[in-house]
Amino acid sequence: xxxxxxxNAHNNATCERSxxxxxxxxxxxxxxxxxxxxxxxxxxxxxxxxxxxxxxxxADIVLQPGDEVDIVSPxxxx
Amino acid sequence: xxxxxAIYGTVxxxxxxxxxxxxxxxxxxxxxxxxxxxxAVTLSLRRQAPESHGGALFWQQIxxxxxxxxxxxxxxxxxxxxxxxxxxxxxxxxxxxxxLELIGDExxxxxxxxxxxxxxxxxxxxxxxxxxxxxxxxxxxxxxxELGCQVLMPWAAPIGSGLGVLNPYALRTxxxxxxxxxxxxxxxxxxxxHACQVMEMGFxxxxxxxxxxxxxxxxxxAQAFASAVSAGRQAxxxxxxxxxxxxxxxxxxxxxxFWLQEDA
Numbered sequence: 001x002x003x004x005x006x007x008n009a010h011n012n013a014t015c016e017r018s019x020x021x022x023x024x025x026x027x028x029x030x031x032x033x034x035x036x037x038x039x040x041x042x043x044x045x046x047x048x049x050x051x052x053x054x055x056x057x058x059a060d061i062v063l064q065p066g067d068e069v070d071i072v073s074p075x076x077x078x
Numbered sequence: 079x080x081x082x083x084a085i086y087g088t089v090x091x092x093x094x095x096x097x098x099x100x101x102x103x104x105x106x107x108x109x110x111x112x113x114x115x116x117x118a119v120t121l122s123l124r125r126q127a128p129e130s131h132g133g134a135l136f137w138q139q140i141x142x143x144x145x146x147x148x149x150x151x152x153x154x155x156x157x158x159x160x161x162x163x164x165x166x167x168x169x170x171x172x173x174x175x176x177x178l179e180l181i182g183d184e185x186x187x188x189x190x191x192x193x194x195x196x197x198x199x200x201x202x203x204x205x206x207x208x209x210x211x212x213x214x215x216x217x218x219x220x221x222x223x224e225l226g227c228q229v230l231m232p233w234a235a236p237i238g239s240g241l242g243v244l245n246p247y248a249l250r251t252x253x254x255x256x257x258x259x260x261x262x263x264x265x266x267x268x269x270x271x272h273a274c275q276v277m278e279m280g281f282x283x284x285x286x287x288x289x290x291x292x293x294x295x296x297x298x299x300a301q302a303f304a305s306a307v308s309a310g311r312q313a314x315x316x317x318x319x320x321x322x323x324x325x326x327x328x329x330x331x332x333x334x335x336f337w338l339q340e341d342a
Binding site: 022023039040041043044045046047050051052054055070071072073074075076077078 | 097098099100101107120121122123124125126127128133134136137140149150152158159161162163165166167169170171237287288
């Protein structure tokens, strides 16, 4: 499990493979999407490369270098 | 007797829907919602920043209002973005309602009519109940209605402008040509009189955010808009008198004192 969203921020010197998590480049230390999710508080929903991923599929998702993951939560809106 | 105000079959007693953004504080937001009497509130989705606990407090407060939730796709500029946000919204908010926003110009935040049609079709096919935020273009609104959008939400003026109804002819024409559609004015209203004006035209409801949230006293303004929406609806049902270009005395002329009728 990846414990910290921030501790895993991209570092060119040590990170050979990376992906994008909410617009930030992150080291791909694990290819399992579900390893990155404990840092986020429910409720949230998720998109992978711009496409919706239902919560029931999180455990099946294997990340590839360069993938773009968006995790969103409710905010005020008009 | 008024016909029920319904959003895809869900009857609402209040014809006013409020947004949840831009209020000076969460307390004022909640009190404004309460005082407005609205039964539905708009909200949105944004990337979660774990360090800010994902806006958990906002979510808890909104849930406690027990209002119906109308999520939007604000900020989307492509069909795919809008569809993805709608799908994410449905999973989180557990509603088929989606306020479809697809912006075509950054200056006036005008909806993109072509992309709006494409996205609406995809979402309707996916089982969504689509409430498109659109311009007041008659043909666009007809196309959206024919696609299956039972509710249409044309602008009165650009979002957040507070300018009021820029094109009353266009809005009146929409009401005339789409008598069975549920029409809400969404965006551009600044004063309760603006809301009253569109309700007098026969619009079914009004969706507001900035006009209440950015008032000096949002709670009082929420009350004022609620009264205006109700007054406008009553006026529409009552039916306005015909207008004319000349005066017509309201006090009977017959028996006016000091008036002498010459003998024939």
